[in-house]
Amino acid sequence: MSKGADKRPIVIRRKKVVHAHHGGAWKIALADFMTALMALFLVLWILSISSDEQRRGVAEYFSTPLVTAITGGDQSGSTRVIPGGGPDPTHSDGERARIDISQHTRPSLQERRFFTDLQARIESAIEQDPELRQLRSQMRFDLTREGLRIQLLDTDQRPMFELGSDQVAPYMRSLLRTMAPLLNELPNDLSISGHTDSVPYAGGYRGYSNWELSNDRANASRRELVAGGLDPDQLLRVSGFADRVLLPDATPIDPRNRRIELVVLLPEIADAIRNPSVLGPQDLVEDENSAIEALENMPQADIAQ
Structure with missing residues (x-):
């Protein structure tokens, strides 16, 4: 055979591989997973920096x-x-x-938002003043059944009043006059109460005592608020409690008991103060019957105690 006959053409067959389309469902699942993780991290971060x-x-x-x-x-x-x-x-x-006050146990959600906004505005105004910024630790905000309560506490290092008198300290005067325009923007009535510690006066309760001091300090605070722009018609109650209402976390002689409490009253609470309900004869009979029934149902051991 000739050499040319041995040279056969070489045919190379290459199989064409066609990759089928598997879809992008895994990409959507991965994106959803990453979004959920991001949302979780954001929620955890917000919870870590938010207050109670x-x-x-x-x-x-x-x-x-x-x-x-x-x-x-x-x-x-x-x-x-x-x-x-x-x-x-x-x-x-x-x-x-x-509204029946006995059934109104706490402010509604909308009232909470309203009071929280007021607290934020007061804190922002205090933060902008370098002098008042030092008093932030002596302020407490909380919601009660009466409304938003703002407590201004004394300390031995920075008392709100001169010792044993109703003479307002300069920084306390500045604080009250800064708060007055913000409180004046509200339609709610305001209650002011003065409190003291349990350290008695030398003359006891026969002369000038903690009762007069707490009331005088509440009135002095009222005058400063009015001087700062508060509408006098919004003031509904000014009172002194002496040392009868101590702070839960304080001893009787703790200086923090010497404080001024401002309460932005809920409308129904203000109405109840203006128009206290009067019990009629029938109400008194029902109350007496309820008390007798309660005593009859009470175990004898509890009655003996």
Whole structure:
């Protein structure tokens, strides 16, 4: 055979591989997973920097029924910041609701938001003043059944008043006059109360005592607020409690008991102060019968104690 016959053509067959399209579902799943992780990290970060009061507000928000949330937390249809109401809760005939104080256990969600905003404005105004900034540790904000309570506490190093008198310290005067315009923006009434520690005067309670001192300091605070721009008509109650209402975390002689309490009152609380309910003869009979029934049902061992 010839050499040319041995040289056969070499045919190389290359199989063409076609990759099938598997879809991008895994990409969507990965994106969802990363988004969920980012949301989790943001929630954990916000919780770590938020205060106890802010966390309670968030919990209150998510525990609100859907209908109440949609209506803004007010079933009366009122457009006021503090929810009102009238004889018919579906109408806004009258902004002051007729509420049973015994059933009103705490401010509503909308009232909490309103008071939290007021607290933030007061704290911001104090933070902008280098002198007042040092007093922030002597202030306490909390919500009570009466409304937003602002406590101005004494310390031995920085007392709010001259020792044993109602002479307002200069920084206390500046603090009250800074707060006055912010409180004046509210339609709510204001209550002012003075408190002292349990250190008695030399003459006891027969002469000038802690009762007069606490009342005089409350009045001195009232004068400074009015001088700072507070509307006098918003002042509903000025009182002195001497040493009868001590701080829960303080001893009787703790200087922090020497304090001024400002309470931004809820509308229904202000109405109850202006118009205290009077018990009639029938109410007294029912109360007496209830007391007798309670005693009859009480175990004898408890009665002996």
